[in-house]
Amino acid sequence: MxxxxxxxxxxxxxxxxxxxxxxxxxxxxxxxxxxxxxxxxxxxxxxxxxxxxxxxxxxxxxxxxxxxxxxxxxxxxxxxxxxxxxxxxxxxxxxxxxxxxxxxxxxxxxxxxxxxxxxxxxxxxxxxxxxxxxxxxxxxxxxxxxxxxxxxxxxxxxxxxxxxxxxxxxxxxxxxxxxxxxxxxxxxxxxxxxxxGPADASEFEGKDPFDVLVVGGGPAGASAAIYAARKGIRTGLVAETFGGQVLETLGIENVIGTTYTEGPKLMAQVEAHVSEYDVDIMKSQRVSGIEKKDLVEVTLENGAVLKSKTAVLATGARWRNIGVPGEQEFKNKGVAYCPHCDGPLFEGKNVAVIGGGNSGIEAAIDLAGLVNHVTVLEFMPELKADKVLQDRLYSLPNVTVLTNIQTKEITGTDKVNGITYADRETGEETHLALDGVFILIGLVPVTDWLGDSVERNRMGEILVDKHGATSMPGVFAAGDCTDSAYKQIIISMGSGATAALGAFDYMIRNI
The missing domain is CATH 3.40.30.80 (Glutaredoxin)
Known part of the structure; x- marks a missing residue:
């Protein structure tokens, strides 16, 4: 070659x-x-x-x-x-x-x-x-x-x-x-x-309190860290993974000034940008709680407590689970969430895509070029994807679209062998033999760890005002974990800047 x-x-x-x-x-x-x-x-x-x-x-x-x-x-x-x-x-x-x-x-x-x-x-x-x-x-x-x-x-x-x-x-x-x-x-x-083995909590002992502590390493968290550090204040960033959900995104064509990039490349550039500033970056750390005392105290899963005058929560979102039997049992054993990554492993096989929005239909189109047959299952009576994607999908000979369908169970032994679904109108159940199931039904905010400490809506999104302030004094939030009307990379970056500036103003007025 x-x-x-x-x-x-x-x-x-x-x-x-x-x-x-x-x-x-x-x-x-x-x-x-x-x-x-x-x-x-x-x-x-x-x-x-x-x-x-x-x-x-x-x-x-x-x-x-x-x-x-x-x-x-x-x-x-x-x-x-x-x-x-x-x-x-x-x-x-x-x-x-x-x-x-x-x-x-x-x-x-x-x-x-x-x-x-x-x-x-x-x-x-x-x-x-x-x-x-x-x-x-x-x-x-x-x-x-x-x-x-x-x-x-x-x-x-x-x-x-x-x-x-x-x-x-x-x-x-x-x-x-x-x-x-x-x-x-x-x-x-x-x-x-x-x-x-995991880092010991003692590694975090002796850290002086931050002026702004950012929780999350996606576009919102990175933006908040840069804007805070540029103010010359002590800034920390704690995250499980730097890059967040954007690392799962292949083609990005709507970041203004950049005609095309890919998620991992974009976030590598963003991390390099953050590293240009005096930001204490603490990666591979999961946060388990937050409390307002004299200072804001953020507790890590390893028991360490990080203290800060203010905090910016930017924990983003993760793939939404469908919540049926078999989903967790067969994750990475036929249940997948990334068609670009895992699609080639199902070449010549039969798969299903759960989800009729843009992500689901784009996945079905991509998979149709690799696998033997794709079945799309959508809960609502009609697909939600853009018309141009639907037109492309319906033009493919090896795709079947089922609407008004409720997934009941993903079946298998050591790996997936099929899916059971019900017609929502008639209640009739059907089992479909499959080798893989790709789940693309949107995102859910990563906010469960907050409990009742910060006010959230019924979808788990953190409620913020125009300054990014939450219901907890000194705590701000940004990006896909908030009740922002639109979930986009560029909007998350902007909201991260807003939250950092809001935190800075809060310190000037209150501390």
Whole structure:
């Protein structure tokens, strides 16, 4: 196979940055996939004298290892051709094995270097998954920094039999020493926590009170942190994951001034922007409560208490669960929420999409190009998606649309085998045999942890005024966790700025 001109030009610029010679060890046989990989590897090697190719025998065929010439193995292997979203993973692996230091938090790097046990990671990916590269790149960095750690990216489309045998039905899925380690989007902090255990509450002891403490790392939280820090006040940001729900968004075309970007790319830029300011960023931390005393006190799940003069709640939203038997039991075993990530694993199979809004219909359209058949189930008598999407959906030959339908149960044994639904008009129940169920019925605010401490509406959204103030003095809120009329990235960013400015004004008047 041949790289297109754009990728080749991009790769050539990066290869000029190699600081040391590399050896790509390729494991091949007589298959068509091996021929494609050989062409791919040789084309890369022909672009620079700093890369040589040799044949060898690796655990999987076809695959290739990336090593520095004359040195022990880096532990990085690509089983599959890393194109699509994984092309960046390849570029970074070449540069980092070639001698360029990974861009990683110094504390995390030190923690990785201190791991003194052998860890063999394998990550199953699809090339259309926009969450997979972060995991692949994180584990590759860990392999570069610590010789005890190895990592193999396994492209599910090339190793279908292996994926089927291991029952992998969601990506990214990370295996550690042959056992499932973690599935879905994750961070380096979460991986290290799973290896070494959660951070102790004592790590947060002795922190001086903040002027503004932002809870949440999505667009609203990031915006609030920037606006607060620019005021020259002590600012903290605590979040489970930096990036929030936007990390699940593939194409973004409505951020003003940017014609097109993708969620992970946008939030990487946003995090870099936040890091330009003096913001104490505390990632991989879950918040369990908030209370107003002399100061606002935010309690973390590990028992630590962070104190601040004011707080901005920007916890965002998560995918709404349908709440039927089988949904939680078969999550990542046939129940999925991301068609871009997990769709390729259902190639040639029968799936259902629950949800007739824009997200659901876009998912059904995308899946129809991969799977054997898609059944769309909508609770209301009519689809809610835009007409242009409905027209496209109805033009597809392998899609069935069922409206006025109530999902009763997702069935299966070790994985999904079907769905039971009822006609809302007649009450008649039907069981439909399926291999997968994609649930796209909108979002729900992440506010359960608040209890009765802050006033919310019946949908769980935090009630705020025009300054972003909540019912708790000194506490403000922004973004999708609030009763904002519209849930959009640009609106969340604006509301984060509003909340931070509101918090600053509150301090001037009251503290």
């Amino acid at each position: 041949s790289l297109d001109a754009g990728l080749k030009s991009q790769l050539a610029q990066y290869l000029d940055l190699l600081e040391n010679n590399l050896v790509l060890t390729v494991s091949l046989d007589g298959s068509e996939n091996s021929q494609k990989m050989a062409e791919f590897i040789n084309e890369i090697a022909d672009m620079t004298p700093k890369i040589t190719v040799k044949e060898g025998r690796l655990k999987r065929t076809p695959s290739f290892a990336v090593d520095r010439e004359g040195e022990a193995s880096s532990g990085i292997v690509f089983a599959g051709i890393p194109l699509g979203h994984e092309f960046t993973s390849l570029v970074l692996a070449l540069l980092q094995v070639g001698g360029r230091a990974p861009k990683i938090d110094e504390a995390a790097a030190d923690q990785i270097k201190q791991i003194n046990k052998q860890l063999a990671f394998e990550t199953y990916v699809s090339l259309t998954c926009h969450n997979c590269p972060d995991v692949v790149q994180t584990l590759n960095i860990m392999s570069v920094l610590n010789p005890n750690i190895s990592h193999t990216m396994v492209e599910g489309g090339m190793f279908k039999d292996e994926v089927e045998a291991k029952g992998i039905m969601a990506v990214p899925t990370v295996m550690l020493d042959g056992e499932e380690f973690i599935s879905g989007r994750t961070t380096i902090e979460a991986i290290l926590e799973k290896i070494a």
